[in-house]
Amino acid sequence: MRKFFAFAMLVALVASCAGTKQDNTVKITGTIENAIPQGEVILEKFQIGEVSPVFTAYSDHNGNFEIETTIDGPGFYRINIYGKQFETLILDGEDLKVEATGEVDGPINVTGSDDMQYINELYDYLGGYQEKVQDFNQRYIQARNSGDTQLVEDLTTEGLAMEAEKVKKLKEMAWNYESSLVSLLITDFIPNKTDEFLFLDSLSQKLQKELPSSKDVQFFSTQLENFRPAINVGDIAMDITLPNPDGEMMSLSDLRGKYVLLDFWAAWCGPCRRENPNVVNLYNKYKDDGFTVFSVSLDRGKDKWVEAIEKDGLVWPNHVSDLKYFQSEAAIQYKINAIPFALLLDPEGRVIGKNLRGQFLRDKLESIFGE
Incomplete structure (x- = not known):
């Protein structure tokens, strides 16, 4: 079954009573292979958080049905066949034709418009x-x-x-x-x-x-x-001041003069942990050339955080966290809603790369420092 899409609008549709087609009238005709006589075929409209019925038709013994309704602008709808088959529609003034099997997971085809x-x-x-x-x-x-x-x-x-x-x-x-x-x-x-x-x-x-x-x-x-992102390439990174595992306050701005990977991560984040060996290798390769890492953990507990630092060999000294998960002051400031998330900063604190990982991060650092 194809995915349903909800693009929520509060628009009421009224079934047309006129016998002749108006500019805002749409007709949907269809045939259902495995017909249920007088089976319900429902046109539904996507609303905020739900789909609402607009028009109900009933298929005949041969599986034929017809729906005619008015619209007040293009919108997202769904055809519901017997409660077994569903298909997203866009109604924008053109008549549509539906061919369906009437069976769960069966093929359904809608034609008649560029949108479809x-x-x-x-x-x-x-x-x-x-x-x-x-x-x-x-x-x-x-x-x-x-x-x-x-x-x-x-x-x-x-x-x-x-x-x-x-x-x-x-x-x-x-x-x-x-x-x-x-x-x-x-x-x-x-x-x-x-x-x-x-x-x-x-x-x-x-x-x-x-x-x-x-x-x-x-x-x-x-x-x-x-x-809207909190920061774009070319912007100066906002300062972050948070405690390290020993409770001492550390600030991102203290690292001005170096190229800095500002890395949001957590011990519980699998993709973050898989990327850590790459970051460790790059830190060891370029630390003497002016590259370092400022790691902001979105963990909830200190033990897991410190254990992950040790286990993954994150040997740079710049580790901070307020242990507030995504409610971290830094996460809110940078609008972080998913990790891993990283920014590469130049010595002035300006963003020169976003979400560089794996080979992409290696290529960027190589372009700065050489092989």
């Missing part, structure tokens, strides 16, 4: 990407179980590159789909919206011009501010 063509293209791309992810996960697990640390490191870099390529492709699709709410639907698959804020802001402005009557676009635009 775009949705199918999105599903096809994501399906192909998921197959790549499954293959990658198998190779990663095998490498980890075999203890091949070099292969695990190489695969980590490969995985990060795969994800970056996916985001690049989704951004291209979202931008190129003219006047379509599918562009909004695509943003649901961009995981780190803070890192992509500038793109999302540009997309929002574009869609406001193309779809000025869409309340979904208006809602997206009003919510976008929540993803």
Whole structure:
């Protein structure tokens, strides 16, 4: 069953009573292979946190049904067939045709508009990407179980590159789909919206011009501010002053004059722990050239924090935490909602890299210090 998408708008739809089609009237006709005579086929609209029924039709003995309703602008809907099959729709004035099996997990096809063509293209791309992810996960697990640390490191870099390529492709699709709410639907698959804020802001402005009557676009635009990053490349990093494991206060600003990796992590964070050997190697390689690490832990307990520092060999002296998890003063200040998160700072404290990990961090430091 395909994923349901909720882009919440409080828009009431009224079934059309007129016998002739108006500009804001949409007709959905369909055929269900495994028909249930008088079975319910419900058109539903995505609302805030829920889907609400708009129109209920009943299929005949041959599985045929018809829905006709009015809309006051493009919006996200769902077709619910017998409570067994569900499919996301975008209604924007064009009539649609539905072909379904009427069985759980059975294929369902909706045609008749550019929007539905775009949705199918999105599903096809994501399906192909998921197959790549499954293959990658198998190779990663095998490498980890075999203890091949070099292969695990190489695969980590490969995985990060795969994800970056996916985001690049989704951004291209979202931008190129003219006047379509599918562009909004695509943003649901961009995981780190803070890192992509500038793109999302540009997309929002574009869609406001193309779809000025869409309340979904208006809602997206009003919510976008929540993803504005606390800091961008080129900004001076805000100072952080927190206690180290011995209770002594340490400040990020004390490290001015060095290149600093400002690293948010925690003992409980698996990806953080897997990245630590890479950071240790780079610290040992470039510490005499003016590189260091300022580690901010989002742990809750001191024992686990200190144990992870020792176990992972995090030998630099700059470890701080207020042991408040994501309610840490530093996490709130930097709008951290997921870790690992890291910033690379130049000697003036200016951000010159965000979320550099694995080979990407090695390449950046090599460009600064040489091999």
